[in-house]
Amino acid sequence: MTEHKRKVGDRGQVTIPKDLRDRRGIEGGDEVEFVEVNDEIIIKPPRDEERLAEGYRKRAERSRELAEEMEDASAEATGHLGDAPDWSE
Structure with a gap:
């Protein structure tokens, strides 16, 4: 499991690390899904x-x-x- 830390901007924005975007095929303009599971937030790539x-x-x-x-x-x-x-x- 790879971990990345990012700061959340004032408007709640976070940049997804490039290596993760590349591996998951996430491109600018794509919609991602946020899922809350127990005490974690999971970001799912577009499918x-x-x-x-x-x-x-x-x-x-x-x-x-x-x-x-x-x-x-x-x-x-x-x-x-x-x-x-x-x-x-």
Whole structure:
């Protein structure tokens, strides 16, 4: 757990440390959620539907890329080793 200390301004404003913003994908203009749990205040990064959808799109694209790489590797192996024997006999 990383701890950061910040001063609260006269208007109640606090700057979220840059390394935390970067790791959590928080950008200027984003809305964050404040949740009070027991004696702690938790700041939650935005989790809007578009961000989730973008994450899923990136994951799907990476899966397609990996599938293409595996097809190429399989074709190369077949070229060097020949087709797999028929084991159904």
